[in-house]
Amino acid sequence: MAFEPPQRLVRALGELPESAHVSDWLGQLPGLAEAALARRGVQAQRVQAPGGRSSLVVLVRYADGTPAALKLAPPGLRPDRELAALAHWGGFGSVRVLDTRHHEEDGALLLERLHPEVSLRSLPEAKALLEACGTLRRLWVAPAPGHGWETVAERTSEQAEVLRKAPPEAAELASAALAAREELTAAPAEELLLHGNFRQGKVLAGERAPWLAVGPDPMVGERAYDLARLVRDRLEDQMASSAGAAGARRRVNKLADALEVDRDRLRGWTLFRAVESGNRALAAGRRRDAELLLEFAGWL
Incomplete structure (x- = not known):
C-alpha cells in the first residue's frame, strides 16, 4: 500500500x-x-487520516488478526520519550x-x-471535561x-526566549505571559509525570477501557501546566459564546476545583501556553489561529 503522509502532518x-530534516524524513517515510512493518511481522490496513x-x-x-497501530515520528521529536512515558503508565489511563x-x-x-475516529471531542462538552479529568x-x-524527562521549567525557558522576540501585535500579552x-x-x-500535550482530541475510545490517552509529549512538573491546555479546548466554541471573558475564567475555576489545582497557577499557565501558541501561529502564518489564541489570552 502507499504510505502517503496526510497533509495535516506535512x-x-x-x-x-x-x-x-523533517522533509528528508517525509521523503523516506514509505x-x-x-521496514518497520516487516520487522514486527504486521500487515498494514490503512494510514490513519487526517x-x-x-x-x-x-x-x-x-x-492472527489482532489489530494494532504502528506510529512513526521524526527522530527529532524524541519518540523514545513517548515510549518511556507510556511504559511508565503501563496502560493505566493511556494506550498500551x-x-x-x-x-x-x-x-x-x-x-x-x-x-481513532472517536475522541472526547465527540461527547457533549460537560461530559468530555468530566472524562478528561478522570483520565488526567x-x-x-x-x-x-x-528520569530523563524535561521539566516544565526547562521546556518553558526555551519557549520564553522565543516569546521575548514576539512581534508588536503580541508584545503586551507576551510580557504578561513572561511575567506569569x-x-x-x-x-x-x-x-509529577505530565502528558504535556493533553486535550480532548488526545483521549480516544478503547476496548479494555472506555477512554485512553495517546500522543504524550512527556515532561515532569506541576499539574496546573498539564491542565492549562485543556482550558482552551474547543476554542472556537468558547469564542462564539456570549459568556466571553467571564466564561473563560469560570472554566479555569471549574477545572481547577475539579482536580484540586490552585486556580491562580492554572490561570497563569493557561495564559502562558495560549500566548506561546498564538505567537507560534503568527510565525507560521496561521493568522486566524493566532487571533483566536491571543484574544482568549487577553480574557485571562
Whole structure:
C-alpha cells in the first residue's frame, strides 16, 4: 500500500525549526514504514487520516488478526520519550505499548488499537471535561528516580526566549505571559509525570477501557501546566459564546476545583501556553489561529 503522509502532518512538521530534516524524513517515510512493518511481522490496513500533527499512524493487523497501530515520528521529536512515558503508565489511563523490541532500530511504536475516529471531542462538552479529568487523575504519577524527562521549567525557558522576540501585535500579552511564567517557576513546584500535550482530541475510545490517552509529549512538573491546555479546548466554541471573558475564567475555576489545582497557577499557565501558541501561529502564518489564541489570552 502507499504510505502517503496526510497533509495535516506535512503542514505541521513544516512549521518546526528543523523542517529541513523533517522533509528528508517525509521523503523516506514509505521505505521506513515498510521496514518497520516487516520487522514486527504486521500487515498494514490503512494510514490513519487526517491523523496527528507529529507522526504517521498506520492501522495494522498481526497474522492472527489482532489489530494494532504502528506510529512513526521524526527522530527529532524524541519518540523514545513517548515510549518511556507510556511504559511508565503501563496502560493505566493511556494506550498500551505492545512490542518494544525494535524501537531502538527505527523509533517506531507498536500500540494497541483504539478507535481513532472517536475522541472526547465527540461527547457533549460537560461530559468530555468530566472524562478528561478522570483520565488526567490516572496519568499524574511520580516519575521514576533518575528520569530523563524535561521539566516544565526547562521546556518553558526555551519557549520564553522565543516569546521575548514576539512581534508588536503580541508584545503586551507576551510580557504578561513572561511575567506569569517567572512567578510560576520562582519556587519549586510538584514533580509529577505530565502528558504535556493533553486535550480532548488526545483521549480516544478503547476496548479494555472506555477512554485512553495517546500522543504524550512527556515532561515532569506541576499539574496546573498539564491542565492549562485543556482550558482552551474547543476554542472556537468558547469564542462564539456570549459568556466571553467571564466564561473563560469560570472554566479555569471549574477545572481547577475539579482536580484540586490552585486556580491562580492554572490561570497563569493557561495564559502562558495560549500566548506561546498564538505567537507560534503568527510565525507560521496561521493568522486566524493566532487571533483566536491571543484574544482568549487577553480574557485571562
